[in-house]
Amino acid sequence: MRALARALHHALAHIEMRLAGGSAHMSSLINTAYMPQPSTAHLPHDLSANMRQSAAMEPIDYLIQRVAERLIAVGKSERQASLDATGSPDALRYIRTRRAMPSPPRLRAIAEELNTSEDYLLGRTGKSAPPHRPLTAGDLLGDPDLIAKEIVRKQDEWSEKNQRLRARHIELPEDVPVFSADVKFNVSGIPEDDEWWISEGMSIMLGVSIDSFKRLPKLFNSENVYGFYMPGISMRPIFEAGSPVLVDGKRNPSPGDFALVYISEDPESVPHFTYTCMLKRLVRSTADWHEFEDFTPQRRFKVQRGQVDYMHRVFTLQDFLR
Incomplete structure (x- = not known):
């Protein structure tokens, strides 16, 4: 009987040791396989340089950068585009060197001269196309309301350009x-x-x-x-x-x-x-x-x-x- 008791005692001790080792093994598996280290993929320091630059850019930064891009696209010098848009040869240079935001009417005139939109120049959109696609004869055919709207829009456009031209002409000294x-x-x-x-x-x-x-x-x-x-x-x-x-x-x-x-x-x-x-x-x-x-x-x-x-x-x- 004593021999049987000792055998049972040794068997139980062996089972406890196996269980203890399996628990440690399972704990190791849990720590290594099922508990990955926290990811830093979405933390600020892991963002690309371009994304960080875009996040830090202000409207004036977009304006300076995109005016330069559009000048190349339309094939005009900074001075010539300034004259055509505002009547002043230094308007765009002033914006670039002084980081000065133009008034809304002047910004609109600059966008029209560069064949783009105000939203694009200020970084609000990535599309550089002008806000209004020129209407074709097919668009206007058979639509009196659309014809009337286009006439009004053209009259406003011509009026603004004529006012800029007249202002540029009046500024010349008569001496x-x-x-x-x-x-x-x-x-x-x-x-x-x-x-x-x-x-x-x-x-x-x-x-x-x-x-x-x-x-x-x-x-x-x-x-x-x-x-x-x-x-x-x-x-x-x-x-x-x-x-x-x-x-x-x-x-x-x-x-x-x-x-x-x-x-x-x-x-x-x-x-x-x-x-x-x-x-x-x-x-x-x-x-x-x-x-x-x-x-x-x-x-x-x-x-x-x-x-x-x-x-x-x-x-x-x-x-x-x-």
Whole structure:
């Protein structure tokens, strides 16, 4: 009996040890297989750089970035887009350098000029398309209400653009003096060659201006600019009779330029502030003479250097389109 009791005691001890080992084994399985470490996949430090950047961007950041993108897309410079949208050449540069948010009307004008929407420029949407797709003839066909809405929208659009254009035009200072000019014929030539011509010129009075021209943006930093109305027809079709002429009083003409040529004369023989001039195209100059060109009738003639006091370069349309 004692031997049986000892055997049962040893058997029970062995069973307890097995159970204890299985429990530890099960605990190990639970800890390793069924209790994974907490994931950090959705914590802030695990976000991508782009997502963190987007979350930190403010509307002005979007505006600066997307204006630059749209300038490339529409193929315009920052200055040109600013002029077309607002009438000011520095509007977009001011936004970019000062991080200044434009007013709602100005933002709308910028978005229209860049062919996109205000929401896209401010980062509210990822679609860069303009808010209104241009309507086609098929859209309008047979829908009087849609036609009426489109007409109203176009009128509002044209009105806003015209207002910007008028504002841009009004801002130009009207301070370029215009002087009186009358036709006067000059006798010129080269005595040694026994060649003489009667050329159409003018008598210009520089004392008191009779009118003024608006100062175009390209002339803002130009001094001694003045003008007159063409009195003759010798330079048609470039300068028609009565057309406005702008002169750069500080710049000498080069061959190929148009020049206002001041002819030498006795100061006692002409009224005060009155000068004899001619508007011609300068062909070439030598040490002894200048060669000029008339357009109507077309001909070339020479004038001795001693007969010319000085010459001023005349502006052409191309000067303002470059």
